Amino acid sequence: LGRKLNAALSSLNRAPIVDEKVLDATLKEITSALLESDVNVKLVASLRQKVKAKVKAASDSADKTKDSNRRHLLQKAVFDELVALVDPGVEPYKPTKGKCNVIMAVGLQGNGKTTTCTKLAVHYQKRGFKSAIVCADTFRAGAFDQTRQSATKAKVAYFGSYTETDPVAIASQGVSKFKKERFEVIIVDTSGRHRQEKELFAEMVEIGNAVKPDMTVLILDASIGQAAEAQSRAFKESADFGAIIVTKMDGHAKGGGAISAVAATKTPIIFLGVGEHLHDLDRFSPQPFISKLLGLGDVQGLMEHMQDLAHQNPDKQKEMAKKLEEGKLSIRDWREQLQNVMNMGPISKIASMIPGLPQEMLQGSDEEGSLRLKRMIYITDSMTAAELDSDGSPFLETAKDGKPTALTWRVTRVAKGSGTSVREVEELLCQYRVMGNMAKQAGGKNGWLSTMQKMQ
Ligand code: GDP
Numbered sequence: 001l002g003r004k005l006n007a008a009l010s011s012l013n014r015a016p017i018v019d020e021k022v023l024d025a026t027l028k029e030i031t032s033a034l035l036e037s038d039v040n041v042k043l044v045a046s047l048r049q050k051v052k053a054k055v056k057a058a059s060d061s062a063d064k065t066k067d068s069n070r071r072h073l074l075q076k077a078v079f080d081e082l083v084a085l086v087d088p089g090v091e092p093y094k095p096t097k098g099k100c101n102v103i104m105a106v107g108l109q110g111n112g113k114t115t116t117c118t119k120l121a122v123h124y125q126k127r128g129f130k131s132a133i134v135c136a137d138t139f140r141a142g143a144f145d146q147t148r149q150s151a152t153k154a155k156v157a158y159f160g161s162y163t164e165t166d167p168v169a170i171a172s173q174g175v176s177k178f179k180k181e182r183f184e185v186i187i188v189d190t191s192g193r194h195r196q197e198k199e200l201f202a203e204m205v206e207i208g209n210a211v212k213p214d215m216t217v218l219i220l221d222a223s224i225g226q227a228a229e230a231q232s233r234a235f236k237e238s239a240d241f242g243a244i245i246v247t248k249m250d251g252h253a254k255g256g257g258a259i260s261a262v263a264a265t266k267t268p269i270i271f272l273g274v275g276e277h278l279h280d281l282d283r284f285s286p287q288p289f290i291s292k293l294l295g296l297g298d299v300q301g302l303m304e305h306m307q308d309l310a311h312q313n314p315d316k317q318k319e320m321a322k323k324l325e326e327g328k329l330s331i332r333d334w335r336e337q338l339q340n341v342m343n344m345g346p347i348s349k350i351a352s353m354i355p356g357l358p359q360e361m362l363q364g365s366d367e368e369g370s371l372r373l374k375r376m377i378y379i380t381d382s383m384t385a386a387e388l389d390s391d392g393s394p395f396l397e398t399a400k401d402g403k404p405t406a407l408t409w410r411v412t413r414v415a416k417g418s419g420t421s422v423r424e425v426e427e428l429l430c431q432y433r434v435m436g437n438m439a440k441q442a443g444g445k446n447g448w449l450s451t452m453q454k455m456q
C-alpha cells in the first residue's frame, strides 16, 4: 500500500503543472491503492470527494493560486484525509510510572493475544516500567506453558497455574501478587474461546470485575480486513475495551482495511503486531503512521522513541531530540543514538523511522544489522574529539571542480585505527550526512512536518 501511495505522490511531484487532469489521475491512483488493501469503498469514495472539495475551495478562494501552492494543497489534503481515515479521534490510556497499571487483553483465540502480551511487557520494560504477565487462560491446554516460555525468553515476570481451573481466581491472585511487589505494568492474558460465546463474554466481564483493568485491549487479526468493524462491535457490547492492537500486519494485504474499519468504531489503535518475534510491535498513531506509509519517515516516532529513553538520562535525550529536529546532530551525537538503538532492540524497527536511512540497513538479519552498527561505532571510536563534535566537514575538502570530496589522509587514518576500510568510513560519513539532511528536511524549521503544521 505504502509503495503505491508513495508512487502516486511522486508522480504528482514530477508533474510539470497541477491541473484538473493531474488531480484526477493522482486521486485515481490513491483510490485504487486503498481499495486494493481492502479499505471500505464508501470511505474511499468520501476521501476522494473531500480531497477534491478541499483543493477546489482553496484554489477558488485565492484567486489564481500558484501552481506550487496547488501541489502543496493537494499533498496536504491527501495526507490529512489519509490520517482522518485511520484516526478515531480518541486518546488512548497511557501507563504512568510509579503506579500499578493493569492491562487486560481480550480477543478471539488465535488472534495473537498471548504473543502480544509478551511484546507489550517487553515494550514497557524497555522503557523502564517493571512489567509482568498473568496467564488467565485456563481453557487452552498448554496456555500457561506458552506464557512461561515466552516470558522467560523475554525476561519478564509471569504468574499462572497448572492446577487452578478458575481464570478469575488466577487473575486476581496474579494481579494482587504483582501489585504487592510494586510492578508498574501488569498484563492479564485471557482465553478467547469457550463452548459458548456467551460464556466467553461472561468470563471476560468477571475477570474485568476482579482485576479492574486501567485499560482493556482488544486484539484483532489484520487478515479479517473490513470484518474488524463487526468483530470489535460485538466485543464492545460485552467487554468494553479502550484500545485495540491489530496483529499480523506483516504479510497481510488487508491491513489497511482492518485499520480503517477499527477507526470507524471510535476506538484508538495503540500498536500493530508486525511479526512473531518479541520486538515485532510498532506503536501506532495516525499521523506518523501515514507519514511512514508515504515514505516520509517518522521523525515524530523517532523523537518519541528518544524520549522513551528518557528514564536513562532525561535532559540528554531532550537535547538530542531538539538537535535532530534542527538538523544539528554532530557525529558524536549520532554515535550516541546508534548506541541507544542497539540497546533498544532490532535495528530494523528503528531504521524504518529514520528518514533516508539506506535500505541496506533494513536488509538481512538483525544480527547482521547489529554487526554493521557495531562497525560503525568502531569507526567513530577512532575519530578525534574535534572530528566527533563536528558535522563531518573536517573529512571533506573542496576539489578543483568545486565539489566536496573526502579528505583522504583523514579517512585513511580512521579506517586504519578502527580496523575497517576506507570505503566503510566514507559510507558512514555519507550515511551521517543523508540522515542529517533528511531529518532537517522533515523536522526542521522549514521542514515538511512544520510546513504541514503551519498550513493547518
Ligand atoms: P492467542 O490465542 O490469541 O493467544 O494467540 P497467540 O498469541 O497464541 O498467537 C497465535 C499465532 O499467531 C501464533 O502462531 C503467533 O506466533 C502468531 N502471531 C501473533 N501475532 C503475530 C504477528 O503480529 N505477526 C505474525 N506473523 N504472527 C503473529
Ligand code: MG
Pocket (backbone or CB within 6 Å): 113, 114, 115, 137, 143, 190, 191
Ligand atoms: Mg493465548
